[in-house]
Amino acid sequence: MTPFLVGTITVVAVAVILLGLMSTVARRRIGLVHLVAAGLLEGLLLLQAALATAAMVGGDLPEDTPTFVSYLAGVVLVPVAGVLWARTERTRWAGTVLAVAGAVVGVMVWRLLQLWEATSA
């Protein structure tokens, strides 16, 4: 849970948003580029989840642990759900669906960082 990792995730999430919106504008369905970007985003989120879990096991607990854990687990599911929901869409709106997922991840990681920094220390 470092600002650096959250920043990196944000950059990738913004890339997912832009790629998604571009395919909508270009009247295309989503392709390999979108899957790679979403995959990278998912990888970073899993890394974040692993790091945060390790820190919590080490006794470094945020103040509102239940909320933190539900955000941590929930955010990992978002790109997966977005890709599944977008891949089965045959119109140009597939990209926008993926963009929504990217935006949700972008917001959720910053909320996570906020929750993390409010430690009970």
Place this chain on the structure above:
Amino acid sequence: MREEHTLGAPAEHGSTGAGTSGPGRVLVAVYGTFALAAGARAAVQISTRFGEAPVAYLLSAFAAAVYIVATVALARGSRGRRTALTAITVELVGVLVIGTLSLVDRAAFPDETVWSVYGQGYLFVPLVLPVLGLAFLRRRGQAPAQKSPPPKSPPPKSP
């Protein structure tokens, strides 16, 4: 062909009839997010500190239920139209009433709900979402039925 593989195949036009396709799918994605977010928030609030603010937490749970119903109804497409219309109307009324009450009487809302201060904690998306939802339902209702059968009128009752 390579370009199609990498960037995505050209999109198809219109909706495919059954279920949801097109802009409705985006709406379902956003509603699904809120159903999850509100539901998880209510679950955490009620299970960890219900006694602190029972009214606010029950409202959280109610909001979550409204979002869940709206998500499912929107995902069902034309079959869920009336349910979606009702759920989204309740949502709009809810966000306006709770938003106003939370400003007028802060003591009654010691903890945030999704609809507090018109959804400020969620970048005001809860305020915009029902408006978009109603506009979408209205547009889809007016559009000439593409592939879906015309609404069935009840069979005439024989005397």
